[in-house]
Amino acid sequence: MHAELDELSALMDSYASGNDVAFEALYALLAPRLYRFCLRLTAKRADADDCFQETMLKLHRARATYVRGANALYWAFAIARSTYLTRIRYWRRRPETIGVTEDVAVDETLHTCAETTPETQAMALEVLEAAAFELACMSEKNRIAYILTKQEGVSAHDAAAILGTTAEVIRQRAHRAYAQLRAAIDRTV
Template sequence: MREECTDEELMLAYGRGDAHAFEALYTRHRGTLYRFLLRHCRERASADELFQETWSRVIVARERYRPEAKFTTWLLQIAHNLAIDLLRRHRPHAGAEETELVFRQLDAPEAERPDRVLSEFEQRRRLQLALEDLPDEQRTAFVLRMENGLGLEEIAEVTGAGQETVKSRLRYAFAKIRARFAE
């Protein structure tokens, strides 16, 4: 039955005390949330900390939750705000090698042909490096759009920026990534 419920219905059920509803939400969104945080702060320890803090905020807000936006938008907005707070406190210092190691662990391909694995690895690596070169605002907009499937309005809500600003950030991000891949 839980598979049939929307995220919003699950969160409302959790607010009424249904712990299984929280488990379903956590199972559905833990990977998406963690990847978003990892790409946002680029340091595994910080992503782990923010991941836990985001879910803690969800737990604390369970009785106050109102489905005014999609649950994923609300969840990512909490995570984004926590990440911005962390960045304001100190800039991350993770290197590309550490980040790539985490991506490989999260997205390790199954038994595939070695030439395809190498090609996919190279593509992921190039994308990761291109993302690291983007300004924080452009990277966040790009990740929310491409990995989380959010539209302009939802990205604007998560980031607190206007829709035209989001559109501009996405346009610049895509242009920079295309240029990086053209090299």
């Protein structure tokens, strides 16, 4: 994991120096985690696609501002979050009602073990739906703190740098999100 992050940072540095050939390898390493982050951030696949695409474009445009040796993944996360906030501001100014879209909870890749019974599969799906719904409903600040610290494995200190706040605030927000999720799952089960 550490070696992968180091390789990613080295590739980003090479790309920032003007070596366009490095992009392919950079994309291969960065895209899966960045897309997953966008998916968790937006909770809808269509929004995640847009957010990811816009983030990659911004990352390309701002590549010269990348600091040598800095964590490229965290930098990309920060750009993705900034992009997401811009999108939220845009949609708040121009609200529109759209139809129900498929979200993370009903994604066909979320399978349970083949040996489980239909009842447990249905229950697992219900729990997933409840968790995804609760994540989508909670405040953006709590959600992003939870995603970074609990799902992406970023330390509270680094998450604070990515979100522009303090580590203590991140811990509090992540804890609030965690408690909210637990309560939602308890209600479902």
